[in-house]
Amino acid sequence: MYAAGAEHPHRQPSLKFLEMIVLGPSVQEHCTNTEVLQEILHRYRAIKQPETGFRLFDAVLSLGIVIHPIELLDLGIARRLLTSFPKLSTRDAVHLGMCQRREIATIVTFDTDFAQIPDIKAIKP
Numbered sequence: 001m002y003a004a005g006a007e008h009p010h011r012q013p014s015l016k017f018l019e020m021i022v023l024g025p026s027v028q029e030h031c032t033n034t035e036v037l038q039e040i041l042h043r044y045r046a047i048k049q050p051e052t053g054f055r056l057f058d059a060v061l062s063l064g065i066v067i068h069p070i071e072l073l074d075l076g077i078a079r080r081l082l083t084s085f086p087k088l089s090t091r092d093a094v095h096l097g098m099c100q101r102r103e104i105a106t107i108v109t110f111d112t113d114f115a116q117i118p119d120i121k122a123i124k125p
Contacts (some may be wrong), residue, residue: 017125
């Protein structure tokens with residue numbers, strides 16, 4: 001969303017990261033999940049810009065990256081994470097549950113809350 005939004009300090013690094021994915025030789029090494037797509041639709045509808053949300057949703061689909069579904073097992077892991085890390089947001093726990101179940105150890109984010117989770121490497125774009 002930083003890449004598609006108004007000027008922001010995170011915008012250029014986000015654009016460069018997306019460019020690296022698209023132009024890189026290993027696009028299939030990158031992934032996201034259906035919750036990210038839901039967040040895009042939700043956020044842009046909430047700010048009364050649904051068309052922008054639709055374009056961003058379609059742009060993510062066109063990247064060619066793997067898009068994992070959020071499944072019940074992911075939510076079970078998320079629930080355990082929320083018990084172990086009370087400061088972790090529910091949305092972050094869902095993303096981490098998906099990552100942990102699929103043995104994804106590195107996430108790209110500006111969110112510093114992931115630093116509290118062992119065995120997950122959070123890097124900025």
